[in-house]
Amino acid sequence: xxxxxxxxxxxxxxxxxxxxxxxxxxxxxxxxxxxxxxxxxxxxxxxxxxxxxxxxxxxxxxxxxxxxxxxxxxxxxxxxxxxxxxxx
Amino acid sequence: xxxxxxxxxxxxxxxxxxxxxxxxxxxxxxxxxxxxxxxxxxxxxxxxxxxxxxxxxxxxxxxxxxxxxxxxxxxxxxxxxxxxxxxxxxxxxxxxxxxxxxxxxxxxxxxxxxxxxxxxxxxxxxxxxxxxxxxxxxxxxxxxxxxxxxxxxx
Numbered sequence: 416x417x418x419x420x421x422x423x424x425x426x427x428x429x430x431x432x433x434x435x436x437x438x439x440x441x442x443x444x445x446x447x448x449x450x451x452x453x454x455x456x457x458x459x460x461x462x463x464x465x466x467x468x469x470x471x472x473x474x475x476x477x478x479x480x481x482x483x484x485x486x487x488x489x490x491x492x493x494x495x496x497x498x499x500x501x502x503x
Numbered sequence: 504x505x506x507x508x509x510x511x512x513x514x515x516x517x518x519x520x521x522x523x524x525x526x527x528x529x530x531x532x533x534x535x536x537x538x539x540x541x542x543x544x545x546x547x548x549x550x551x552x553x554x555x556x557x558x559x560x561x562x563x564x565x566x567x568x569x570x571x572x573x574x575x576x577x578x579x580x581x582x583x584x585x586x587x588x589x590x591x592x593x594x595x596x597x598x599x600x601x602x603x604x605x606x607x608x609x610x611x612x613x614x615x616x617x618x619x620x621x622x623x624x625x626x627x628x629x630x631x632x633x634x635x636x637x638x639x640x641x642x643x644x645x646x647x648x649x650x651x652x653x654x655x656x657x
């Protein structure tokens with residue numbers, strides 16, 4: 416019973432994945448005015464040749480600040496978890 | 504258990520090259536693919552190589568946890584200070600005020616495929632450097648914390 420259920424769920428999952436993969440179009444994203452704006456203006460506005468870095472550190476600077484804060488918090492948590500205990 | 508001398512010699516030879524490559528990725532973050540996060544991860548992988556090749560007590564003579572904590576805090580502080588520094592000229596938080604001026608990192612970039620010039624980008628290279636310092640510090644602190652649990656075994 417359990418085995419049959421697991422096999423059914425697996426086949427169902429594979430079928431759903433197949434529907435999703437074959438249903439979407441690849442390699443031809445729709446033209447969006449935001450993409451065109453970043454490509455055409457980011458070099459003059461930010462002074463960086465790399466558009467990805469221009470978006471990451473200039474247009475979306477707050478997002479990078481959050482990422483840095485998350486990494487800082489992760490290191491803080493790791494040191495807190497593996498700190499020296501008193502009884503050792 | 505101790506690693507063999509082949510592993511130690513390979514780590515010794517590879518370590519400076521990994522550092523140079525990581526700094527290259529960080530400094531050229533505004534010109535080529537890469538940036539602070541990626542370069543910092545490469546630098547931290549060099550630190551991990553040293554940590555794995557030597558004993559815990561030997562490698563922590565070189566890679567101290569206090570140093571890495573200081574690097575981490577310095578990177579985050581430098582990032583926030585660089586973002587705040589735009590308020591000196593009355594602009595908003597994260598404004599790239601160094602970019603068009605003729606100061607450091609202040610050359611003008613025109614639209615299109617131009618020759619890569621390191622002296623461009625304004626605040627972006629400084630922020631890349633800050634994030635790179637922060638990432639190498641944070642990942643090294645995590646690695647040292649994880650390795651400190653098995654220091655008696657190796």
